[in-house]
Amino acid sequence: MAACVLIVGQGLAGTVLGWSLSRAGIDWRMIDSGHADAASRVAAGIINPVTGQRWVKTWRIDELWPGARATYRAIENDFGVPLWRELTIRRFWRTEKERRTLLNKIERGVLAPWVQFVDATSCGLAPAGRVNVPLLLAAARKRWLAEGRLVEARFDWANRAKHGGWVIDCTGAAAREGPFAAHGFAVSKGEVLRARVAGLADDEIIHRGHWVLPDDSGEAWIGATHEPGVDDVTPTAEARDALLRSARKLGCERINVSEHLVGLRLAARDMRPMIGVHPADPQLGIFGALGSKGVLYAPWLAQQWVEHIMQRSAFNSDVAARFER
Numbered sequence: 001m002a003a004c005v006l007i008v009g010q011g012l013a014g015t016v017l018g019w020s021l022s023r024a025g026i027d028w029r030m031i032d033s034g035h036a037d038a039a040s041r042v043a044a045g046i047i048n049p050v051t052g053q054r055w056v057k058t059w060r061i062d063e064l065w066p067g068a069r070a071t072y073r074a075i076e077n078d079f080g081v082p083l084w085r086e087l088t089i090r091r092f093w094r095t096e097k098e099r100r101t102l103l104n105k106i107e108r109g110v111l112a113p114w115v116q117f118v119d120a121t122s123c124g125l126a127p128a129g130r131v132n133v134p135l136l137l138a139a140a141r142k143r144w145l146a147e148g149r150l151v152e153a154r155f156d157w158a159n160r161a162k163h164g165g166w167v168i169d170c171t172g173a174a175a176r177e178g179p180f181a182a183h184g185f186a187v188s189k190g191e192v193l194r195a196r197v198a199g200l201a202d203d204e205i206i207h208r209g210h211w212v213l214p215d216d217s218g219e220a221w222i223g224a225t226h227e228p229g230v231d232d233v234t235p236t237a238e239a240r241d242a243l244l245r246s247a248r249k250l251g252c253e254r255i256n257v258s259e260h261l262v263g264l265r266l267a268a269r270d271m272r273p274m275i276g277v278h279p280a281d282p283q284l285g286i287f288g289a290l291g292s293k294g295v296l297y298a299p300w301l302a303q304q305w306v307e308h309i310m311q312r313s314a315f316n317s318d319v320a321a322r323f324e325r
Contacts, residue, residue, distance in 0.1 A: 008155045011039070011137070
């Protein structure tokens, strides 16, 4: 029997991959050191169908939304914890130019079917998804530790050859220090707040540059900052103040902050996810650089890994590791 797959890292990518391998009947193990600065640990888990000041439809949202929804609902049922919610993003434009751009794209049908309403100050984007990523990671970790499938340790890449099967790097920002370090990653620092916020609708994310997301716990997430090229994990007063200002502009007055969290996002230079096989090692792979839209892309990418391991199917050319070309 072939050696099992070894997944290095239990962030969003590693967790969805492990679950997908189990569902396909593929033997696997995982090693994870529990990095406190991992982006998945502080991820709000939002799937936003339309983003940016130019109102751009999220890459592959039409194609990938049904599969993402089905996957997280299946994981939710398997682990017995509530992970998936569908909400509306009520997005307020900041300039007249933004409003005109939105109306022009609606008229041309570019944003269908994701814009549900437009009023004097905002629009409703729906359905939007939210995956409770911290709860997902905690539930998976609890099960896999109990099963002996997950080892809490730091993987020594110098000893990679001791594992005879597939080794897949799902370490997120830590991939910059592993065997794929030389292949064009960018990192950005993101800060979020957890807070009690009065008066929020349970089924609506409010958004104006930053966003406020109501949580099942009764708290809310306020986020997120984005500092390209910054890789320290120290919370800053500047970010906290900026997030609180944005929340107040959205009408949030009574805000009681309970946590200020920091994570490091990894992205490829072209801002698309990266999966594939190392050019010098045919059983060394990567699944990462998910960026800010990882919850949408993770199920699709994990399924590609399943098919590659089982059938040697090719990875999608848009996301296959760019160092292969």
